[in-house]
Amino acid sequence: MFKTKEKKYYANHFEGDMEIVSLTGSINTMNHEFYSHLHMAVGDEKGNVVGGHLNRAVVSATVEMFVDVIDGVVDRKLDEELDLHLFQFE
Numbered sequence: 001m002f003k004t005k006e007k008k009y010y011a012n013h014f015e016g017d018m019e020i021v022s023l024t025g026s027i028n029t030m031n032h033e034f035y036s037h038l039h040m041a042v043g044d045e046k047g048n049v050v051g052g053h054l055n056r057a058v059v060s061a062t063v064e065m066f067v068d069v070i071d072g073v074v075d076r077k078l079d080e081e082l083d084l085h086l087f088q089f090e
Helices: none
Strands: 019-030 033-043 049-053 074-079 084-089
Touching: 019 084
Parallel strands: 019 074
Antiparallel strands: 019 033, 033 049, 074 084
């Protein structure tokens, strides 16, 4: 979770058996090096859902995912006012 007033990310940690119900984001570059920015929602056996930025995950069985590739280059550049790395289309 990025708190804009503080310009700081906060992380959560979840453990246990969960199913991915949504995985979205981008795989591109920052400073011309690999960079990913992913959001994930997962549900437990009771249907409770939690989500946020995906920094790391361990998959026990399978992940079904589709990746769309677009033409061109998408890099990220630091927006100093927001202190966030935003898309820069080339």
